Amino acid sequence: MDIYRSVIRPALFSGLKADPEWLHQQTLSALGWLDRHHHQPPAHWLQAQLTKAYCLKDDRLAQSLWGLRFSNPIGLAAGFDKDGVASGVWSSFGFGFAELGTVTFTAQPGNPTPRLFRLPLDNAALNRMGFNNQGAALMAATLRQRWESAVSSQQSAVSGQSSSPTPHSPLPTPFPLGINLGKSKRTPLEEAAADYVGSFRLLKDWGDYFVVNVSSPNTPGLRSLQAADQLEPILAALQQENAEQKPLLIKIAPDLEWDAIAAVSGLAQTHKLAGMIATNTTIRRDGLKTQVLRSTGKSVLEEAGGISGAPLRQRSTDVIRFIWQETQGRLPIIGVGGVFTPEDAWQKITAGASLVQVYTGWFYEGPEMVRRILEGILQKLEERGLTSLEQAIGFKE
Numbered sequence: 001m002d003i004y005r006s007v008i009r010p011a012l013f014s015g016l017k018a019d020p021e022w023l024h025q026q027t028l029s030a031l032g033w034l035d036r037h038h039h040q041p042p043a044h045w046l047q048a049q050l051t052k053a054y055c056l057k058d059d060r061l062a063q064s065l066w067g068l069r070f071s072n073p074i075g076l077a078a079g080f081d082k083d084g085v086a087s088g089v090w091s092s093f094g095f096g097f098a099e100l101g102t103v104t105f106t107a108q109p110g111n112p113t114p115r116l117f118r119l120p121l122d123n124a125a126l127n128r129m130g131f132n133n134q135g136a137a138l139m140a141a142t143l144r145q146r147w148e149s150a151v152s153s154q155q156s157a158v159s160g161q162s163s164s165p166t167p168h169s170p171l172p173t174p175f176p177l178g179i180n181l182g183k184s185k186r187t188p189l190e191e192a193a194a195d196y197v198g199s200f201r202l203l204k205d206w207g208d209y210f211v212v213n214v215s216s217p218n219t220p221g222l223r224s225l226q227a228a229d230q231l232e233p234i235l236a237a238l239q240q241e242n243a244e245q246k247p248l249l250i251k252i253a254p255d256l257e258w259d260a261i262a263a264v265s266g267l268a269q270t271h272k273l274a275g276m277i278a279t280n281t282t283i284r285r286d287g288l289k290t291q292v293l294r295s296t297g298k299s300v301l302e303e304a305g306g307i308s309g310a311p312l313r314q315r316s317t318d319v320i321r322f323i324w325q326e327t328q329g330r331l332p333i334i335g336v337g338g339v340f341t342p343e344d345a346w347q348k349i350t351a352g353a354s355l356v357q358v359y360t361g362w363f364y365e366g367p368e369m370v371r372r373i374l375e376g377i378l379q380k381l382e383e384r385g386l387t388s389l390e391q392a393i394g395f396k397e
Contacts, residue, residue, distance in 0.1 A: 009364070038088055055093075061374060063390050070175070074356055075099060075357045078180035094371050104184040114296065119309070122290050123360075127218070127306060128304050130185065140202045189221050189224065193234045197237050211249045215253035215280035216306065226252060226256060235248075254278070255282055269331060278316055279316045313344060316348070317348050332355075341376065
């Protein structure tokens with residue numbers, strides 16, 4: 001029996017009616033404690049139990065991308081761990097990678113509350129968080145504090161003697177960590193490039209890949225940066241700063257027209273980006289069963305913010321397929337939007353996604369979801385006579 005879906009979720013969603021953002025904060029606080037005390041017996045034991053319960057290892061699920069090894073294709077999307085406080089915990093829940101952030105150069109509180117809402121009738125969420133985070137400098141310090149002991153141990157093992165970590169040593173994480181970069185709200189649009197570069201400069205040695213987020217609907221004017229003439233100077237400035245050639249991706253909105261998506265994918269190739277993430281949340285409201293948000297008493301049509309979850313599923317998959325065809329499979333894609341089941345993930349992989357991220361589905365389905373999805377992908381590989389995940393990317397059914 002899945003205790004989360006049968007007992008915990010009904011209690012939280014219907015019984016206690018816990019505020020989603022409060023619940024998120026409590027969960028992240030607990031996971032942050034677990035990560036900070038990972039060497040101590042209680043936390044170490046608990047992480048081992050999580051790993052035993054939720055992780056699934058199978059070489060058929062593994063792949064190498066951008067010089068990084070992904071043990072499986074399912075990752076945690078940006079938005080859950082905005083400040084990187086639980087960066088060492090996510091692999092214990094079965095994820096093959098995790099994306100931290102969105103982080104901005106300047107710390108900011110985000111939009112007024114309430115700003116996160118569940119839409120259970122639609123298996124969806126509405127958020128207008130507004131990039132609330134503690135800023136790039138604090139995230140860099142948090143990651144350095146978390147991983148410098150591991151760096152020191154790694155260096156000692158290589159040299160055979162004790163040594164101190166260099167100030168900006170690369171992360172020796174057991175799985176890839178991405179960092180999602182956003183524009184500070186107070187930064188004018190015409191100064192966006194410098195803002196993104198400032199965050200990247202602080203964090204570039206503490207992430208395995210980086211994402212340029214120009215597609216959130218919750219920062220005024222941000223989505224206008226997806227236009228080719230606005231986006232080009234941002235990408236050029238970041239790549240000029242990117243001497244270490246860290247993988248750099250761009251995350252786009254699902255609401256772009258096809259010609260705009262084609263333009264962004266063209267820029268991504270021109271500036272030698274590592275890939276694209278499809279997609280962010282949608283501002284569309286058509287087809288929703290939810291009419292009124294219980295916590296505000298207002299029509300969902302009147303409430304600002306982006307919709308994630310099941311309503312985004314098909315559109316994000318269609319965008320993935322379009323990018324795959326537009327680039328002839330040469331530009332790796334991370335697919336995100338409406339992934340709850342193995343079939344959801346499989347559709348995105350066969351549409352052209354090399355990796356798949358989850359967020360809304362994870363808090364609806366619970367921590368067992370990742371393992372269920374991986375088991376389902378393995379079954380689909382076997383049914384089609386495929387021996388590796390890579391063979392399934394863009395696979396024609």
